[in-house]
Amino acid sequence: MNDPKIRVSIVDDEPEIAELLKDLIAGEPDMEFVASYTSAEEAYIGVAGTTPNVVIMDIGLPGESGISGMMRIKQKFPNLSFLMYTIWENERVFEALRAGADGYILKRDETSSVLGAIRDVYHGLSAASPYIARMLFESFRGKKNALEALNQQEMEILDLLKKGKMIKAMSLDLNVSESKIKRIIRGVYDKLQVNSRSEAIVVYLNNI
Numbered sequence: 001m002n003d004p005k006i007r008v009s010i011v012d013d014e015p016e017i018a019e020l021l022k023d024l025i026a027g028e029p030d031m032e033f034v035a036s037y038t039s040a041e042e043a044y045i046g047v048a049g050t051t052p053n054v055v056i057m058d059i060g061l062p063g064e065s066g067i068s069g070m071m072r073i074k075q076k077f078p079n080l081s082f083l084m085y086t087i088w089e090n091e092r093v094f095e096a097l098r099a100g101a102d103g104y105i106l107k108r109d110e111t112s113s114v115l116g117a118i119r120d121v122y123h124g125l126s127a128a129s130p131y132i133a134r135m136l137f138e139s140f141r142g143k144k145n146a147l148e149a150l151n152q153q154e155m156e157i158l159d160l161l162k163k164g165k166m167i168k169a170m171s172l173d174l175n176v177s178e179s180k181i182k183r184i185i186r187g188v189y190d191k192l193q194v195n196s197r198s199e200a201i202v203v204y205l206n207n208i
Contacts, residue, residue, distance in 0.1 A: 040069020
């Protein structure tokens with residue numbers, strides 16, 4: 001049996017951006033474009049009838065902000081994953097993550113990073129733009145010997161994350177269930193005090 005497709009909705013008031021994302025998603029065999037909205041208010045109403053798995057949400061929306069809209073929608077649909085998609089590279093990163101965003105990517109990121117982020121948040125992981133990860137690098141400089149907190153299995157998983165392996169591939173490689181892989185990854189993130197694959201890799205590279 002084939003895995004279900006990742007159902008993705010878009011919230012962005014720039015038609016060209018929304019269309020670019022729609023075409024990007026439509027070209028992926030494991031993804032399905034669901035709907036596009038131009039405001040958080042419109043998305044709040046529309047999401048209820050379309051049941052997406054992942055919402056790509058712009059922060060700088062007209063009217064209610066993307067962060068506020070995400071928080072309101074998450075209250076109603078707590079299992080819905082949000083990927084903030086924006087030009088901002090400042091304190092709004094931390095604001096969005098604190099508010100419950102599952103990932104944060106920039107509009108200048110490569111399409112492969114956007115697609116990878118969609119898959120990560122769908123599988124219960126966090127995602128961060130490579131640019132955001134670099135911006136946060138200084139936050140990790142003080143985490144010397146952070147890897148000492150990880151056990152052998154967690155280190156093995158972290159190495160696979162560094163190599164770009166997805167959940168299903170890790171499960172096959174290690175002969176461990178996908179649900180257990182997700183639990184281990186969340187444990188790695190907790191011990192390293194990070195929120196995404198990119199950030200975990202930065203810590204890893206800063207400690208080897």
